[in-house]
Amino acid sequence: MKPSLPIACNMNVFTPEQRDAHLQMTNRLFAKVTSVAAQENGYRFALPYEAESLVELGKFIANERLCCPFLEFSLTVKPGEEPVLLSLSGPDGTREFLRAEFSEAFA
Numbered sequence: 001m002k003p004s005l006p007i008a009c010n011m012n013v014f015t016p017e018q019r020d021a022h023l024q025m026t027n028r029l030f031a032k033v034t035s036v037a038a039q040e041n042g043y044r045f046a047l048p049y050e051a052e053s054l055v056e057l058g059k060f061i062a063n064e065r066l067c068c069p070f071l072e073f074s075l076t077v078k079p080g081e082e083p084v085l086l087s088l089s090g091p092d093g094t095r096e097f098l099r100a101e102f103s104e105a106f107a
Contacts, residue, residue, distance in 0.1 A: 013067050014067065029057065047085075
């Protein structure tokens with residue numbers, strides 16, 4: 001069994017400009033969330049299907065893997081105009097971290 005990484009975010013992996021761009025993109029994406037569902041040690045976020053959002057979701061995942069290496073990501077894109085599903089999970093305590101980090105999605 002692989003040991004779990006600590007729940008810690010290191011934003012110092014970015015330059016100040018990269019960090020600002022990542023935070024702005026993250027805020028744009030999570031402002032579009034239409035529903036949130038709890039999962040084991042995480043959440044599934046539904047977003048409307050938009051081609052430009054798919055590109056941003058790919059960038060979001062790549063960036064988050066750098067600063068939050070404990071997170072596991074799953075992106076589901078169904079046919080047609082179905083919502084895009086982004087699942088984030090990790091070790092015990094991840095759900096609380098996500099709720100605090102992406103609070104705009106829970107509003």
